[in-house]
Amino acid sequence: MSRRQRRRKPAERGVVDIADLASNARGVGHVDGKAVFVADTLPGERALYRPTKRKKSYEEASLETLFSASDKRVTPRCAHFGVCGGCALQHAGEHAQLEFKQQQLLDALERVGKVTPDTVLAPLVDARWGYRRRARLGVKYVPKKGGTLVGFRERGAPFIALLDRCEVLVESVGTRLADLAELIDGLSIRERLPQIEVAAADNAVALVFRVLDEPTAADRERLHAFGARFDFSIYLQPGNEDTIAPLDDDAPALYYDLPAWNARLYFKPNDFVQIHAGINARMIDQAIELLDVQGHHRVLELFSGLGNFSVPLARKAQRVVTVEGENGLVERARDNARRNGADNIEAHVANLFEPPADAPWMHEKVDRVLIDPPRSGAAEMLGAIAATGAERIVYCSCHPATLARDAGELVGQYGYRLTHAGVMDMFPHTAHVESMAVFVKEG
Structure with missing residues (x-):
């Protein structure tokens, strides 16, 4: 057997009783004195796992089969949970989280x-859903996967996850990932657009497109039409954050209200807000x-x-x-x-x-x-x-x-x-x- 064949040999599976959750929300148990961290498991569960990384004192593993489920387990709402790296605890109920x-x-x-x-x-x-008003979405044109991908990174990998929606983003954006992908597919600079910043205010939703090449007039028209269709304020960022500018001159100033304090706070799309x-x-x-x-x-x-x-x-x-x-x-x-x-x-x-x-x-x-x-x-x-x-x-x-x-x-x-x-x-x-x-x- 060649060295390459030995490297490709599937890792041996094992059974572990999950005793606790680690700080990254992976279940942890012990097998033969070694800690085993298994994603998507909860304390009190018994799981069949497959190692993905082996070290002297611990192993990281994926869940193969759940033999006994915790009463704190729930069905994840998102169809992409486990692939997308944005969430780690959708399989746990609110009180367990x-x-x-x-x-x-x-x-x-x-x-x-x-x-x-x-x-x-x-x-x-x-x-608990549709709450996220700030986010950085990765963008990648991948012809082998059907075109442009828009979303968060895959769990444990640098690749953009193939998503059609996100349940934790504000609904106006989370339900439009496929539309964003279709938009970017039609741009001349689709391979030179690596990310979109989302900033949702009380009065508008801003999308900041990071553009490594200058958009053509046709690109700008397409972006303008997209913003008008879905009620987004479109911004372009050709360089550092100082270069962020609205596509249209009439973009509204972003703000959020704090009614209990009779306050209205204005911010820019790249500003830190909670x-x-x-x-x-x-x-x-x-x-x-x-x-x-x-x-x-x-x-x-x-x-x-x-x-x-x-x-x-x-x-x-x-x-x-x-x-x-x-x-x-x-x-x-x-x-x-x-x-x-x-x-x-x-x-x-x-x-x-x-x-x-x-x-x-x-x-x-x-x-x-x-x-x-x-x-x-x-x-x-x-x-x-x-x-x-x-x-x-x-x-x-x-x-x-x-x-x-x-x-x-x-x-x-x-x-x-x-x-x-x-x-x-x-x-x-x-x-x-x-x-x-x-x-x-x-x-």
Whole structure:
């Protein structure tokens, strides 16, 4: 037998009892002392698996046959589940998904930060389908698969999955993937169009086409007709994000409303906005409630973006000082403050991963701090936050491990107590865990 033939020999199958879920939502069990990670399985299930990757201490595997099913298992709504890499938990019911995410948070806090919250917050939940208002769709012209593919990557592979719809994207886009593919098939630059950015506002849905070659006049007409037919605002991006421009001069300014705070926030198609509009509104309400903001309070908000928290905060506080690292977002934040009559917001630009020691806002006493950092967390700012003398901190996190690390520092080094922590289901059916934690100054 040749070496090539030996490499192609099918991997031996095995049977495993699933005991837990790993952080990527794969079921995990043990066979002969080795961990086996099996996609699409749940705790309590027995499965026949086929290894896809073998290492000395663990194996990764695909599910072949389910011998016994968990009572928490449900039928996935999406026909592409298991092929498309966009979702990992559609086979688990809502409560099972929330239990998994909450356990990920609490385990990280205990294991990494050596802390436990006094109170575990009830999960924030909202719509579970058609919720995703921001997305980056891959595009690839593949004649052997019938033409253009539009969608997310395949699970565990770099290829674009062959999709006809997506159940988690906002419906106006999720039901139009085949139409998008047909549109691009008819463009002269179909092989030079690698992605589409989706940005759904309350008043419009923007599609940003990344174009590596200049569209012809016929291409532009085809794009214009598509936008008019399906009520999309079409944008083109020939270079970096600064080159994004609307196809038509009458494209509406994008915005979303926060009715509870009498606020309307404007943004550009490439700006960061929270993925799930319903969870975003609930997150703002809970954060401000847990901050316990009073009319005489001065609030510092870090990683403040375009005003998502700061405009509502300004309705409650005496003064809100915001700091964000991206100039464009700060410009939008100032404009949103002006549009919403929030003249008690003071917005600054600064690199919060290299805090400027001479910045005035670094040395002002504040009563409350709200932070919403990226996945890397806020380690570089913890000392400065503690130095403000803030009695209460609310930390919104998109990564449990970095929240846990920072929680350990705030509690162990800076004299805070972790009073509350809980998850926010910003990304239903995925393994992504968003959470909120509250820290109160001891004494």
